[in-house]
Amino acid sequence: MDFGLSQDQQMLRDAVSRCLADICTLDHVRECAERGNPISDKVVRALHELGIAGMLVPEEHGGLGMTLLDATIVAEQLGYAVAPVPFLASHVLAPIALREAGSEAQKAYWLPKIATGQAHISVAISETIAARDGAAVSSAEGRLNGTALFSLDFEGADVYIVADAGGRLHLVGAGASGLEPIPLTTIDRTRSVGELRFDGAKAEPLADDGGTTTARLRDAGRVILAADSLGSGQAMLEKAVDYAGQREQFGRLIGSFQAVKHMCAEMAARHEPCRSLVWYAAHAFDAMPEDASLVACHAKSLTGEVHRFVARTSTEVHGGMGFTDLLGLHYWFKRIGFDRQVLGGPETVRAEAAALQGWTKAA
């Protein structure tokens, strides 16, 4: 019995944390965010040197064959540092999609490229959760038509993995004719999403498994977003505590006022149990598939709620400075906002959780 991170996992956490503390400074984040292209080549390279790219690629395809829990450790650190790098789709969802639904040829072709960083794959599955603006993708005879919104890790993608209306996944090259990729601009300038418009674009399907793999991607994606939120929330909590321990008003540190102290305590009290839930949800994804979808929903909804509270409360503890661009606190605030909305907000995933337990009356 050992509920927690192994020594290797703690070393991974420390290595990523040190690496990001050194090179992914707030100034660097700001520079990347303000130039419109959120990808920091410097941070991408440093993470590749740590082997992050191939974490979820099986060893026989040149990766490290690690677990989703390992990936959540990285995601948490990326959130903590508001790191402007692709990860969720390119290094988690894409390798899972390929390893679980790819043909031998697809695996052999793409997985090693993911592991070396030669291929950057964006993933679009939002329509399988809640389609907006009538977006939908249909597939017929190896061609896609329609629209997919919110393709994740969009910027710089060489290829897209797209779910059709039946939940089947397809690979589409970025240069395919009949594909128009359109960047979307979000509150969170440290990550990128885009819209894909298909007009008979040629696509290569992954296995027809009745949507099983797409469901796995939802679970994994939600856990990773929850972990990112955990890291961002941790950073915002620490920043609030630090600020309250430096700022003086009325001749006292504001952190000595109970009004401020209790805001921080409430953040900590709600934030801390999220960590165990995220770890458990990640572990369940690999080791307890029957529990995985439900706890992924719980992790996603709880972190969504708790870190919205943390984001606004930490901003308030910083007073007027929290509202300015000067401190850059808003990068974390927005990152948390992104994590909450993407792949199902709290109400959406709670409805799914209820359905998974048979609590929703059949219509």
Place this chain on the structure above:
Amino acid sequence: MDLEYGPEYDAFRKHVRAFIEANSHLAPPSADRAARPSPEAVQWQKLLIEHGYTARTIPKEYGGFGAEPDILQSRIIAEEFSRARVPGGLANQGISMFVPTLLELGTEEQKRRWIEPTLKGEVVWCQGYSEPGAGSDLANLKTSAHVENDEFVINGQKIWTSTAKHADMIFCLVRTEADAPKHGGISYLIFSMNTPGIEVRPLKTMTGHAEFNETFFTDVRVPVDQIVGQRGQGWFVANATLGHERGMLGDPDALENRLQALIALMLEERMGQARAMDNPVLRDRLVALQAEVAAMKYNGMRILSNSLRGEPGGMAKLIVKLQSCELAHQISALAIDTMGELGILYHQSPRERDGGAWQWNYMFQLGLIIGGGTAQIQKNIIAERGLEMPREPKPGKSSDAGHQTAGLAQHKQGAD
């Protein structure tokens, strides 16, 4: 991450399960926490001690089972009794708080005299800590004693003495050193509730029941050797037990059981033809609570693993009382909302559900949010000990007030 307990523990679990199956017909109905244990409860307790399912690690010579401490075994026992909805060992203040204190700080004679009868439910204790003027600021207590002819002569008043009406004995904080500073003038005395000069008055609460009492002392004479620790060390001794109380109020199995009861209620109750569960707003609130209960459950597993590794519980542990009490209260609140107008029925009304338990819980759990260290005191502890935030300056103290970082919080737990 390894959630398996291992074959040795799996075997132990089977053993516990078999015991429960074979003996659960002997178990008493779950006990009224303010009452003396019934004869069935005393018999059940005896059986549990014999098999090591309660008082497991307390040495044999003091009436326990005498096993080596093993956190996982204790955890398995708690899990299995909770799963089977069979009451575990007695969990009154004597057993949960006084016995651990004696084990840590009592003299050999005190241990031999008091632990065994307390464990067996033969001696019932109450706790005399809080006073009308000493709740969160417990060290401000005014109940005092002076010494006359080798006896403490005690005068004053305690409040929230929950088992006082049925108790044989009291462990009580009394100011014995009039001239010592606030925290240094307190002693931890133990004496019989039959001593002349003690008056117990029931304290009726918002639930309509008297779960607590007020206890008055008028010239209560107690031999000077009926003390745990030295004179003036009572604050230190009491803090040993307050730690145990915090553990008592944050039981993840209890939350899980309340949640399961709520789920059953929502599947059962009808609003017109539809189940309460079919109402999307109520259902959403239920799933939100389920996520929080799950998080507290895994948080508990993390604390357990930390202690297995000999590491401190840290923040994961500091937040347990605050979060668990709040969650328990919210579970009851949702149950009442689920029942709609039926939710107001109480006092054995026709059509009342579950004997009015949800309303009683809803009110009593608010009491638990306040008692055992109020939510606000918990937040001070989380902020000052957990986050190392600056301490509240004391009125009239040095000019650098509010600039110190809390090494140890000055606030301690108060109330019953």
